[in-house]
Amino acid sequence: xxxxxxxxxxxPVLQILEQNEPSTIYVTRPTLPDLDxxxxxxxxxxxxxxxxxxxxxxxxxxxxLCETLGVKHIALFANCTIGLVTALQALRISGEVITTPYSxxxxxxxxxxxxxxxxxxxxxxxxxxxxxxxxxxxxxPQTTAIMPVHCYGHPCDVNAIQSIADSYGLKVIYDAxxxxxxxxxxxxxxxxxxxxxxxxxxxxxxxxxxGGAIICPDEKTRQRINFLKNFGYADEVTVVAPGxxxxxxxxxxxxxxxxxxxxxxSLAKRKAIDARYRxxxxxxxxxxxxxxxGETVSNYAYFPILVQPNYPLSRDSLYRxxxxxxxxxxxxxxxxxxxxxxxxxLPSAAPxxxxxxxxxxxxxxxxxxxxxxxxDQVDRILRLI
Ligand SMILES: Cc1ncc(COP(=O)(O)O)c(C=O)c1O
Numbered sequence: 001x002x003x004x005x006x007x008x009x010x011x012p013v014l015q016i017l018e019q020n021e022p023s024t025i026y027v028t029r030p031t032l033p034d035l036d037x038x039x040x041x042x043x044x045x046x047x048x049x050x051x052x053x054x055x056x057x058x059x060x061x062x063x064x065l066c067e068t069l070g071v072k073h074i075a076l077f078a079n080c081t082i083g084l085v086t087a088l089q090a091l092r093i094s095g096e097v098i099t100t101p102y103s104x105x106x107x108x109x110x111x112x113x114x115x116x117x118x119x120x121x122x123x124x125x126x127x128x129x130x131x132x133x134x135x136x137x138x139x140x141p142q143t144t145a146i147m148p149v150h151c152y153g154h155p156c157d158v159n160a161i162q163s164i165a166d167s168y169g170l171k172v173i174y175d176a177x178x179x180x181x182x183x184x185x186x187x188x189x190x191x192x193x194x195x196x197x198x199x200x201x202x203x204x205x206x207x208x209x210x211g212g213a214i215i216c217p218d219e220k221t222r223q224r225i226n227f228l229k230n231f232g233y234a235d236e237v238t239v240v241a242p243g244x245x246x247x248x249x250x251x252x253x254x255x256x257x258x259x260x261x262x263x264x265x266s267l268a269k270r271k272a273i274d275a276r277y278r279x280x281x282x283x284x285x286x287x288x289x290x291x292x293x294g295e296t297v298s299n300y301a302y303f304p305i306l307v308q309p310n311y312p313l314s315r316d317s318l319y320r321x322x323x324x325x326x327x328x329x330x331x332x333x334x335x336x337x338x339x340x341x342x343x344x345x346l347p348s349a350a351p352x353x354x355x356x357x358x359x360x361x362x363x364x365x366x367x368x369x370x371x372x373x374x375x376d377q378v379d380r381i382l383r384l385i
Pocket of ligand 1: 079080081082103104106107149175177178198199200201211212
């Protein structure tokens with residue numbers, strides 16, 4: 001970084017690098033493989049000149065992900081958002097879909113991109129996921145599906161949600177953007193519902209820079225999804241649906257293969273950070289750590305805390321204190337999706353309907369967690385709290 005400062009930079013990328021203060025701690029930072037280890041993969045791409053359209057790295061990554069995650073059928077995507085939009089298309093979802101306001105805005109945006117009306121239902125105060133006890137009251141003759149989120153990688157109450165879906169003939173599409181590698185008693189959490197959609201964005205526990213995937217129950221559904229992510233092409237001369245371009249490139253797929261090699265080590269480091277935070281915060285009045293919610297294998301993707309009324313500072317004062325100390329914690333998820341302008345007019349967005357989500361959204365702070373976060377940095381964060 002010091003060398004960069006001596007260069008008279010007109011290069012915008014270098015200018016951005018210069019602005020990154022070395023002492024700043026971000027809420028997350030990607031773990032990248034050794035650059036030298038990536039060169040042989042790039043050589044293969046340069047040699048074959050196969051850059052995209054389901055090339056060899058794409059096929060290999062799909063296979064490796066099935067093994068690693070414990071799922072049977074997977075379709076890679078350019079990102080999770082296009083995956084969500086395509087999942088809704090694949091199941092021909094229309095009308096109204098029940099979803100959570102406590103998520104990243106892409107969850108509900110994928111509904112609007114399909115002309116579907118989101119119906120927000122409040123969340124459970126322990127899991128921060130869609131509260132199954134409140135779903136039935138929101139079902140109308142127009143409801144066709146439920147789109148829950150495994151928020152922070154903590155599993156939804158998948159059995160309760162499935163039983164409601166079965167009673168009313170609804171589809172279930174999980175936004176599993178946070179749930180890479182998460183398992184419950186029966187295996188991968190990604191095997192629940194009709195489809196689950198992962199994100200491999202730079203901020204996620206497994207990243208291909210940008211990327212995502214849909215977990216499918218069978219090969220026929222996967223094939224339809226593959227048509228849809230490739231403009232609807234079934235073969236050279238046949239377009240079966242108004243598809244989109246959702247394909248992952250060979251560059252991203254090759255990177256994914258390399259990233260998988262370091263995943264277990266990354267997870268172990270995340271687990272140690274999670275434990276250090278929990279030990280350090282155990283006696284702090286007014287700070288509540290979120291507990292696991294039924295997973296047998298966690299991915300330690302996030303470390304949310306709630307700043308409760310008996311803490312001496314308000315949530316936003318603590319947030320500003322962090323910022324003043326160059327610690328970029330984030331208030332995920334504040335504001336709620338239902339508070340954004342394109343959603344706040346919906347009847348289900350009315351604040352009394354979403355009182356639990358509102359309270360958590362006003363108390364939450366996600367602390368930094370990523371494999372290379374050092375113990376002394378965790379201690380610096382703990383001292384500030
Ligand atoms: C819950 C959730 N859904 C969807 C997305 C969108 O994922 P992507 O950036 O891969 O499109 C994200 C975050 O990036 C997310 O946190």
